[in-house]
Amino acid sequence: MQTTHKYRIVLLLLTFISTLTSHNSLFAQSDKFVVVLDAGHGGHDSGNVGNGHSEKNIALKVTLEVGKALAKNPDIKVIYTRKTDVFVELFERANIANKADADLFVSIHCNAHSSQASGTETFVLGEKNTGRNFDVAKRENEVIFLEDNYKENYAGFDPSSPESTIAIGIEQEVYVEQSIVLARKIEDNFINKAKRKSRGLKQASLLVIRNTYMPSVLVEVGFLTNKSEGSFLNTKAGQTKMAHAIKVAVLDYKNELDQNVGSHILTGQNETAVLEDLTPRIYNGITFKVQIAASSRALEAKSYNFKGLADISREKAGNLYKYYSGETSDFNKVKQLQDEAKSKGYSGAFIVAYKGGKRISMTEALKSTKD
Incomplete structure (x- = not known):
């Protein structure tokens, strides 16, 4: 009877662990x-x-x-x-x-x-x-x-x-x-x-x-x-x-x-973005970046690989490398950077947010305290 009881405990533990894993x-x-x-x-x-x-x-x-x-x-x-x-x-x-x-x-x-x-x-x-x-x-x-x-x-x-x-x-x-x-x-x-x-x-x-x-x-x-x-x-x-x-x-x-990396850009938009001189909109503790590409290719995070865009950074996620331009707590500034990326052919460029080095949703980021 004691052996049966032990088996039941093990079975319950395995079921619990399996549930956590699937969740x-x-x-x-x-x-x-x-x-x-x-x-x-x-x-x-x-x-x-x-x-x-x-x-x-x-x-x-x-x-x-x-x-x-x-x-x-x-x-x-x-x-x-x-x-x-x-x-x-x-x-x-x-x-x-x-x-x-x-x-x-x-x-x-x-x-x-x-x-x-x-x-x-x-x-x-x-x-x-x-x-x-x-x-x-x-x-x-x-x-x-x-x-x-x-x-x-x-x-x-x-x-x-x-x-x-x-x-x-x-x-x-x-x-x-x-x-x-x-x-x-x-x-x-x-x-x-x-x-x-x-x-x-x-x-x-x-x-x-x-x-x-x-x-x-x-x-x-x-x-x-x-x-x-x-x-x-x-x-x-x-x-x-x-x-x-x-x-x-x-x-x-x-x-x-x-494929939106380097010379492989699909350049559907050639117009030059107008970078407005907007009032800073600072979010304390939040870092915004512009994601410009994702690729299986590991390119150097250098400006010359990304049509002259500045402050390039790279992040590995599984088999993919994600590439970003800029790093700022000013939401209006990052919108300007997004416009600049699009003007250079990165039509799918979008804004991402980080807090404490961890990626968070834009919803969470923009609910943070503004300076």
């Missing part, structure tokens, strides 16, 4: 390129049911297909906000991405309209909540009413009020341009690879991407309320086509970032 693997910073995939709706939130089709089920199937394809790349780690038919609060979806320190957040949905409207749309965060864009934001944001503590979690946010959807935290502004790059790639692939009609890139204040601190997009793969498009999206072949287009866009985005 940490989800939320610890990964050395890989981390993509969080979010299947819209779920559980008692069915989403739209145009022509009898289920948004929550179609979104999940497309999301799982995207993730399965991306996971074949050894340099990518895929995390899902849900893999089954369960309800996940909007703020928790963003929390999963933030805790994982993700590089990208992609939320997948199906559209609806009272007409026979058709086509794909990819949304990034923005304040232009007018007309159709506001209708989409309102519909997606109204999901919070299905949550038990929505008043507490969203501080009185009202999806029906345009004024309520306008405010965008400054921590989000630094990721909008990168989100636009990914969104354009997704819509281009819907046209060229999936052979679908695209309604283009849109901007709206969507809660699920508003609370993330990485490049984030919300993808509407088509209208279930359109008879033909709804039938297409309800098929395995249709879901595979849409998933493939999204997967290729994510890989293209990552590859462009990886």
